[in-house]
Amino acid sequence: MTTTYYEFIGKEPSLNDLREFVETHNELFDNINIYVVEEYLKFCKDYYGYYYVGGQIKILPTEPIKTELITKARQINDEAQPGHMMEVSSLIHSKNNLNNLEQILNVYYEYKLSEYYAPPSPSYTDSGGEGYKKVAAETIIGKNNK
Helix, strand or coil, X not given: CCCCCHHHCCCCCEHHHHHHHHHHCHHHHCCCCXXXXXXXXXXXXXXXXXEEECCCEEECCCCECCHHHHHHHHHHHHHCCCCCHXXXXXXXXXXXXXXXXXXXXXXXXXXXXXXXXCCCCCCCCCCCCHHHHHHHHHCHHXXXXX
């Protein structure tokens, strides 16, 4: 992935989390092929409960999809030397799935960032997102709200 979301290190979504997010926020994915999530989940169902990120890294659908996994899968795909057309086709399919997964993750993280740094809503009793609270406690924002 090209972007590291430091706010979410240790809080990465799993494939199951992404499925729920895609179903709940389908409108955010107008120009993104979200089929990869269902394809990976179908693979899990058909083949012993796991799938391969980018066609390369074997994980369970409950495990977090970390930046390192995406990077490693991309590296393996880029260094692959297919021996015949079936391998070429498989590699292209794996690369496309990985690209689509990255796009889905980017939308997920951008949405979660907006929640994380959301200011308090004047019409509700919420006090803002976790990131907003941290920033407010350390800056003038918090001093103005006291």
